Amino acid sequence: MTRPDITPRKGFLAENPSVSWFLGCLGLFTLGVTVLSQGFGPALLSTSMVKILGMTLCLCLIAVAMDVVWGYCGILSLGHFAFFGIGGYAIGMWLMYARTEGIVVESLANAPIPPTQAETRDAIATQIFGVVGSNELPALWAFAHSLPLQLVMVALVPGLLALVFGWLAFRSRVTGVYLSILTQAMTLALSLYLFQNDTGLRGNNGLSGLQNIPGLLHLPQSTIALWFFWASALALGLGYLLFAWLVSGKFGSVIRAIRDNEARVRFLGYHVESYKLLVFTLTAIVSGLAGALYYPQAGIINPAEIAPIASIYLAVWVAIGGRGRLYGAVIGAAVVSLASSWFTGGGAPDVNLGFYTINWTDWWLVLLGLGFVAVTLFFPRGISGLFDMLVRKP
Amino acid sequence: MTTLLEVSGVSVTFDGFRAINNLSIQIGEPELRAVIGPNGAGKTTFMDIVTGKTRPDEGRVIWGEKSVSLLGMSESAIARAGIGRKFQKPTVFEEQTVRENLAMALRNKRGPFDVLFHKRSRKGAARIAELAEEIGLRDHLPRRAGALSHGQKQWLEIGMLLAQDPRLLLVDEPAAGMTPAEREHTTDILKRAAKTHAVMVIEHDMEFIRRLGCKVTVLHEGAVLAEGSLDHVTQNKEVIDVYLGR
Numbered sequence: 076m077t078r079p080d081i082t083p084r085k086g087f088l089a090e091n092p093s094v095s096w097f098l099g100c101l102g103l104f105t106l107g108v109t110v111l112s113q114g115f116g117p118a119l120l121s122t123s124m125v126k127i128l129g130m131t132l133c134l135c136l137i138a139v140a141m142d143v144v145w146g147y148c149g150i151l152s153l154g155h156f157a158f159f160g161i162g163g164y165a166i167g168m169w170l171m172y173a174r175t176e177g178i179v180v181e182s183l184a185n186a187p188i189p190p191t192q193a194e195t196r197d198a199i200a201t202q203i204f205g206v207v208g209s210n211e212l213p214a215l216w217a218f219a220h221s222l223p224l225q226l227v228m229v230a231l232v233p234g235l236l237a238l239v240f241g242w243l244a245f246r247s248r249v250t251g252v253y254l255s256i257l258t259q260a261m262t263l264a265l266s267l268y269l270f271q272n273d274t275g276l277r278g279n280n281g282l283s284g285l286q287n288i289p290g291l292l293h294l295p296q297s298t299i300a301l302w303f304f305w306a307s308a309l310a311l312g313l314g315y316l317l318f319a320w321l322v323s324g325k326f327g328s329v330i331r332a333i334r335d336n337e338a339r340v341r342f343l344g345y346h347v348e349s350y351k352l353l354v355f356t357l358t359a360i361v362s363g364l365a366g367a368l369y370y371p372q373a374g375i376i377n378p379a380e381i382a383p384i385a386s387i388y389l390a391v392w393v394a395i396g397g398r399g400r401l402y403g404a405v406i407g408a409a410v411v412s413l414a415s416s417w418f419t420g421g422g423a424p425d426v427n428l429g430f431y432t433i434n435w436t437d438w439w440l441v442l443l444g445l446g447f448v449a450v451t452l453f454f455p456r457g458i459s460g461l462f463d464m465l466v467r468k469p
Numbered sequence: 470m471t472t473l474l475e476v477s478g479v480s481v482t483f484d485g486f487r488a489i490n491n492l493s494i495q496i497g498e499p500e501l502r503a504v505i506g507p508n509g510a511g512k513t514t515f516m517d518i519v520t521g522k523t524r525p526d527e528g529r530v531i532w533g534e535k536s537v538s539l540l541g542m543s544e545s546a547i548a549r550a551g552i553g554r555k556f557q558k559p560t561v562f563e564e565q566t567v568r569e570n571l572a573m574a575l576r577n578k579r580g581p582f583d584v585l586f587h588k589r590s591r592k593g594a595a596r597i598a599e600l601a602e603e604i605g606l607r608d609h610l611p612r613r614a615g616a617l618s619h620g621q622k623q624w625l626e627i628g629m630l631l632a633q634d635p636r637l638l639l640v641d642e643p644a645a646g647m648t649p650a651e652r653e654h655t656t657d658i659l660k661r662a663a664k665t666h667a668v669m670v671i672e673h674d675m676e677f678i679r680r681l682g683c684k685v686t687v688l689h690e691g692a693v694l695a696e697g698s699l700d701h702v703t704q705n706k707e708v709i710d711v712y713l714g715r
């Protein structure tokens with residue numbers, strides 16, 4: 076009398092309706108921003124606003140990656156912004172090199188004797204590295220002339236760093252708070268290293284002028300901003316789809332089991348370290364891609380971006396949005412980062428208490444801290460946990 | 470019956486306390502074996518050693534017809550070699566459904582990419598349904614394992630052990646918290662498994678052991694005190710003194 080308990084195989088999207096909902100909302104949002112920024116005569120959304128929204132989508136993407144590594148696999152990495160920054164630097168090198176090359180070639184065009192290739196290269200190096208008192212192109216920039224090669228670097232460098240770091244850490248079974256500290260040390264070391272002038276990445280000047288896209292200099296920034304916004308939306312959509320597929324099904328089941336009791340998973344025969352390494356590396360690569368889309372919109376990247384605090388914020392976004400559900404990470408990153416730029420950008424009016432004036436630029440962090448404490452205490456499942464009250468599961 | 474696992478001369482010390490003391494045990498395939506002994510005799514620690522959870526200070530643990538040593542292997546490699554375990558305190562993945570727990574245990578490739586591209590098969594689903602029927606959780610497959618009663622979690626873990634289909638099943642106190650009818654069912658399952666597998670069962674319940682009707686090993690202070698049929702060991706003077714007499 077065994078009841079045939081063979082569930083018909085449904086498609087991945089049919090089994091995970093929240094994915095379609097998310098992609099639908101993202102599509103509508105993209106359409107809305109496009110219409111409001113270009114639509115009728117005077118744009119309702121300024122170019123800088125489009126850039127902020129595009130950048131926010133990139134932050135949402137790294138937050139989704141963070142949710143996979145932390146919310147699903149239980150690895151509280153406090154270093155994923157390092158991968159984001161590396162992605163930004165990798166694309167920034169090409170942006171800076173190619174644009175400088177354009178300027179140099181133009182200015183040397185009228186020289187009586189046509190410049191040799193070496194001379195052009197030297198002129199470019201002087202332009203880029205004059206600020207740090209150098210006129211040689213560092214070895215690190217060997218591929219900077221080529222967009223395809225630097226795009227490979229965007230994925231390869233964060234991926235390799237995560238692979239080596241993760242292999243060393245997971246193999247020694249470093250877990251919990253020790254692993255978090257180790258990841259903080261990694262991002263701190265990277266940031267301090269980049270602050271030095273002789274590392275070949277212009278020290279604390281960072282890479283700048285990244286909003287000027289070589290080859291597209293004739294286009295207005297409003298157009299470029301919209302294109303990057305679209306690219307960011309596409310990346311978020313694809314990244315979300317990838318991770319939603321990853322955490323659904325049996326793989327998701329195993330990594331959640333690792334999060335809850337990794338020792339027990341080993342006794343089932345799963346090599347826990349390989350799973351962690353795969354998740355850590357894949358999310359690092361996606362973080363790198365997110366960074367590569369973010370910094371051309373921000374226009375500048377410097378070592379302060381990789382400061383340890385940035386990765387801590389990332390964890391705070393995910394916690395506030397709600398761990399262990401991808402759209403929670405998106406909500407957390409969008410709400411907190413937009414609120415942050417509103418409060419610290421002078422958008423929020425000061426509050427005059429008579430004896431004291433609350434200036435939000437200074438008090439925003441306090442507000443965020445209180446918000447974080449409140450969410451942890453009263454809504455441990457974050458903002459998106461509130462959806463559960465609407466949709467009751469049987 | 471050929472020897473599947475051979476533990477010889479194994480000792481373990483915790484902070485100066487000798488939990489396992491020059492212990493030697495063998496089990497064949499197929500075989501059913503009961504392990505009894507007073508609290509703290511080292512029964513669970515013995516399973517910890519075999520499954521790679523605890524590294525012994527000395528001794529050998531030899532596995533299979535190729536006689537490989539399990540001592541250098543990781544927990545997961547030992548499990549993949551064919552040793553499955555049910556823990557004394559039931560440990561299932563409480564946040565996941567009964568079905569997900571069983572699916573994870575099901576005998577399939579364990580590599581991350583194998584699992585990532587794993588396709589749910591009708592065969593797998595049918596096996597899960599069959600196991601759920603066997604462990605009395607047929608109607609609980611979509612439930613969160615954390616919502617099950619203690620006894621049901623015990624059953625789920627037994628189901629996961631069967632799902633793994635290992636060559637050696639190490640079963641630590643399966644009957645704790647079960648009703649008499651459930652105990653009987655458990656002995657049936659274990660006896661059936663022992664027709665083709667090596668099964669080692671730790672239990673305190675003598676009725677349960679009697680129903681298993683198999684060779685019994687008595688552990689005491691980390692070493693084998695007596696071995697043989699239940700009647701044989703229960704007549705042993707030392708066994709009566711340290712275990713049965715109390």
Ligand SMILES: Nc1ncnc2c1ncn2[C@@H]1O[C@H](COP(=O)(O)OP(=O)(O)OP(=O)(O)O)[C@@H](O)[C@H]1O
Pocket residue numbers: 483484488506507508509510511512513514515557
């Ligand atoms: N990890 C450990 N650290 C320190 N001591 C331990 C550890 N594991 C076990 N022991 C000690 O080793 C001894 C044997 O424990 P074990 O759990 O193997 O006994 P047992 O025969 O399974 O007993 P029970 O019937 O109560 O389950 C006990 O005295 C226990 O306190």
Ligand SMILES: [Mg+2]
Pocket residue numbers: 512513514557641
């Ligand atoms: Mg025990």
